[in-house]
Amino acid sequence: MNFFETQHLTKRFGGLIAVNDLSFGVEEGEIFGLIGPNGSGKTTVFNLITGSYPITSGTIQFKNHRLNGLATWKICKLGVGRTFQVVKPLRRMTVLDNVIASAFNHTGSLHEARDKALQALEFCDLIEKKDYPAKGLTIGDRKRLEITRALATEPALLLLDETMAGLTPQEQTEGVELIRKIRDAGITIIIVEHIMHVIMSICDRILCINYGQEIASGLPAEVANNQDVIEAYLGKD
Amino acid sequence: MKRISWPTIVVIALLVLFPLVVQSDYYRHIFILSLMWVVIGSAWNLLAGYTGQVSFGHAIFFGTGAYTAGLGVTKLGISAWWGMLLGGPVALLVGLIIGWICFRLRGPYFALATIAIGEIFRLVAIDWRSMTDGMDGILIIQSFRSKLPYYYLALALAIACVFAVYLVLRSKWGYYFVAIREDQDVAETIGISSFRYKSLSLMISSYFTGMAGAFYMNYMAFIDPHVVFSLHDISIMAILVAIIGGVGTLWGPAVGAFIMVWLQEIFRSAFFGLLPQWVSEAHVLVFGLLVIFVIRYLANGIVGDWSKITGDWFKKKQLSYSSSGN
Ligand SMILES: Nc1ncnc2c1ncn2[C@@H]1O[C@H](COP(=O)(O)OP(=O)(O)OP(=O)(O)O)[C@@H](O)[C@H]1O
Ligand SMILES: [Mg+2]
Numbered sequence: 001m002n003f004f005e006t007q008h009l010t011k012r013f014g015g016l017i018a019v020n021d022l023s024f025g026v027e028e029g030e031i032f033g034l035i036g037p038n039g040s041g042k043t044t045v046f047n048l049i050t051g052s053y054p055i056t057s058g059t060i061q062f063k064n065h066r067l068n069g070l071a072t073w074k075i076c077k078l079g080v081g082r083t084f085q086v087v088k089p090l091r092r093m094t095v096l097d098n099v100i101a102s103a104f105n106h107t108g109s110l111h112e113a114r115d116k117a118l119q120a121l122e123f124c125d126l127i128e129k130k131d132y133p134a135k136g137l138t139i140g141d142r143k144r145l146e147i148t149r150a151l152a153t154e155p156a157l158l159l160l161d162e163t164m165a166g167l168t169p170q171e172q173t174e175g176v177e178l179i180r181k182i183r184d185a186g187i188t189i190i191i192v193e194h195i196m197h198v199i200m201s202i203c204d205r206i207l208c209i210n211y212g213q214e215i216a217s218g219l220p221a222e223v224a225n226n227q228d229v230i231e232a233y234l235g236k237d
Numbered sequence: 238m239k240r241i242s243w244p245t246i247v248v249i250a251l252l253v254l255f256p257l258v259v260q261s262d263y264y265r266h267i268f269i270l271s272l273m274w275v276v277i278g279s280a281w282n283l284l285a286g287y288t289g290q291v292s293f294g295h296a297i298f299f300g301t302g303a304y305t306a307g308l309g310v311t312k313l314g315i316s317a318w319w320g321m322l323l324g325g326p327v328a329l330l331v332g333l334i335i336g337w338i339c340f341r342l343r344g345p346y347f348a349l350a351t352i353a354i355g356e357i358f359r360l361v362a363i364d365w366r367s368m369t370d371g372m373d374g375i376l377i378i379q380s381f382r383s384k385l386p387y388y389y390l391a392l393a394l395a396i397a398c399v400f401a402v403y404l405v406l407r408s409k410w411g412y413y414f415v416a417i418r419e420d421q422d423v424a425e426t427i428g429i430s431s432f433r434y435k436s437l438s439l440m441i442s443s444y445f446t447g448m449a450g451a452f453y454m455n456y457m458a459f460i461d462p463h464v465v466f467s468l469h470d471i472s473i474m475a476i477l478v479a480i481i482g483g484v485g486t487l488w489g490p491a492v493g494a495f496i497m498v499w500l501q502e503i504f505r506s507a508f509f510g511l512l513p514q515w516v517s518e519a520h521v522l523v524f525g526l527l528v529i530f531v532i533r534y535l536a537n538g539i540v541g542d543w544s545k546i547t548g549d550w551f552k553k554k555q556l557s558y559s560s561s562g563n
Contacts, residue, residue: 050426072425082426090419092485101416102427104409113409153427 001061003028003188004157009058011044011212018044020212021058026157031179031189033203033220037232041212042192043085046159050082051075062157076105081155083146085162085192089134096121096130098149105153120152123185124178140171147178151187158182160191164198176202200224208232249396256388265384269456271498272391273449276398277471278478278490280445283402285476286485287411288438289418290340294351296471297335297358298328298443302450303465304362307375312368317377320451321390328447329440336436343421352468359466374461377454387456394452395491398445403487405441414438418485446475469521474501477524481531483538492540500524 002025011019019041026032034042047053049060051072060067065078090098099117100110107113121127126144129137137145143163150158164175172195179202183189193199199206200220207217208229216226223229252272256265277295285291305327306320335354339347362369369375381387405411413434416424421431454460465471474497482493504520507513535542 052422052426071430073428073430076426076428084423084426088420088423090416090423092419093415097412097415101412101424101429104412105428108409110408110412113412149423149427 005061007059010056012056030204033199033206034192036209040210079156081150081153082159087142091135095132098134099152102149103152120148124148139166157188269391271495272395274494275395275491276449277475278494279398280442281475282479282490284438284442288414291348292351294355295475296466297355298446299450299471300466301328301331302447303454303460306451306454310377317455324451325444325448329444332439332443336439340432340435362462376459379458483541486540489538489540
């Protein structure tokens with residue numbers, strides 16, 4: 001049994017099939033890339049995993065839990081953390097308070113939550129901005145806050161949704177380092193990213209989807225050279 | 238835990254000394270009502286200001302607390318003081334049920350539902366005559382002729398309520414409440430059951446509001462449905478108290494309570510009899526204008542925008558300095 005696995009995962013929005021019979025597995029400790037053109041269903045897959053949308057059919061299993069039908073907060077308690085593609089800072093709280101709120105996931109004590117939050121901020125190199133109001137951060141720092149907040153819930157599986165989009169090349173390099181560091185800390189990662197050199201350099205395996213369906217999967221080099229993938233990205237002539 | 242700051246101690250000391258210095262029953266009465274509104278305003282603020290769930294129906298809990306105390310006398314033959322013990326829990330139970338119905342839905346449903354449920358409670362209290370004596374209301378015999386016991390009880394309630402809010406805000410619950418206010422989707426994905434914590438916030442809020450209602454029964458010795466289940470004199474007043482003082486600030490509702498009760502009194506008495514009586518009818522209008530003013534210029538209330546108030550004043554002084562220098 002895989003660490004994480006979906007079977008025939010399907011999601012319909014009315015007439016639109018956003019995710020179509022998608023089956024894939026992720027092993028513990030790997031960085032798993034999920035790619036595909038705009039609107040191909042990547043974020044929807046994340047929303048299904050975290051229980052934000054009800055599943056139309058299929059199953060999702062994480063460690064020995066079936067996630068189908070569980071409330072979002074329970075899925076988080078089981079050890080699934082996520083970032084939002086459209087960043088959602090808790091605006092009228094400081095950076096530190098944002099992270100403390102998530103650090104309460106496995107403790108009831110403010111003292112402990114604060115310590116955990118400071119550790120996470122240190123880990124993600126956001127500690128200097130801890131007293132900033134969250135709404136005042138730059139886009140780069142907002143993305144970093146998304147990651148920090150997800151890490152503070154102490155996940156075993158982390159879902160990263162385009163955390164590099166809109167960053168400068170310098171910030172992207174730092175982002176790649178951070179993601180490797182997270183993996184080295186023992187956290188399994190599923191990453192959605194459009195920036196190809198990022199995805200190719202850090203992923204152990206990649207799944208490419210289009211119209212919610214798998215079109216290729218395997219090692220980065222295999223997927224990158226797959227004819228269907230190239231067509232999906234460049235469009236058929 | 239952080240020590241309690243000295244301004245807090247000074248304010249409490251002044252409030253303790255107040256009725257000893259001021260012998261006038263009239264002023265003591267105004268202060269007793271103000272302290273009661275500190276409780277209601279702070280309770281409303283925990284739910285709306287900190288948890289983001291706006292209630293237009295806090296009269297539900299106030300009236301429930303008041304009627305718990307009153308019905309104890311008329312139906313069970315026990316002292317109305319039992320209401321101080323029972324009013325909170327009964328109101329909390331009502332809050333729990335309302336939350337259970339409304340908090341599964343998102344958006345303005347809770348606000349709308351509180352208006353509707355508030356009216357239902359008022360109408361039931363009017364029409365269920367065999368239980369409530371309807372519009373005849375409930376009249377009891379006051380325990381004390383002096384205002385002093387009531388004053389200190391109200392003061393104790395106010396301090397307890399503000400302190401409770403303070404403690405909640407420094408705990409996991411407080412962080413969870415504010416996270417829900419800021420973004421419910423984020424709250425859920427960081428492990429917060431928004432349904433559970435919204436309900437908890439509502440339960441604390443309704444508990445204290447119910448206590449205030451029970452206190453009111455004991456103190457005023459008379460209630461009827463229009464008074465304690467009133468949409469504008471209780472539910473809207475609770476909102477005004479918090480908005481004027483500062484929504485989402487610890488001390489805002491306390492400041493707002495003293496301002497609003499005084500304003501209400503000034504209008505009720507038509508500026509202490511200096512102006513013609515019709516002025517007293519205008520208080521709703523003036524409250525409305527006041528709210529518009531505060532929302533426009535002091536969106537965070539007097540406490541929330543205190544630095545802005547003093548800052549603006551300071552800036553103007555500096556400006557006049559420089560212009561006189563030219
Ligand atoms: N809540 C929703 N209701 C209706 N349709 C939706 C909803 N969410 C997504 N969709 C549709 O599902 C499809 C997949 O969207 P999704 O956001 O998962 O794509 P994506 O791969 O994340 O795209 P991008 O790379 O642009 O972020 C799109 O056609 C989108 O319009
Ligand atoms: Mg997306």
